[in-house]
Amino acid sequence: MRCEHCDQGDRRPVKQAKLAERDGKVAVVLEVPMEECQACGERWLPWDFARRLDELLTAILASDVEVGTRHFGTHDASAA
Ligand SMILES: [Zn+2]
Structure with a gap:
């Protein structure tokens, strides 16, 4: 999918750690x-993933x- 932020690159799926303090x-x-986006580095997190992430962090x-x-x-x- 084309990046609508910079219109220069393609969006690709990645996995990234998220941190809250x-x-x-x-x-x-x-x-x-x-x-x-491989060109500008912009990231997208789908809404349902964002909600699950928020629940986990909370x-x-x-x-x-x-x-x-x-x-x-x-x-x-797994608590460290
Ligand atoms: Zn971009």
Whole structure:
């Protein structure tokens, strides 16, 4: 799909870690699927993925660990 941001490149699927910080706690969600433009670097996260990402980050920040990581595709909590 053509990038509507720069009109120079194609969007391709990538997986990227997303991080959130609150009250001294850090939440990391790994391998979040999104699209990235190879030309300008603009990224798109579909709405339903964004919502799931938000739920995961919120759940990690609500837990008792200082730094929590999860993979986007699983429900496993692997707290570091
Ligand atoms: Zn672009």
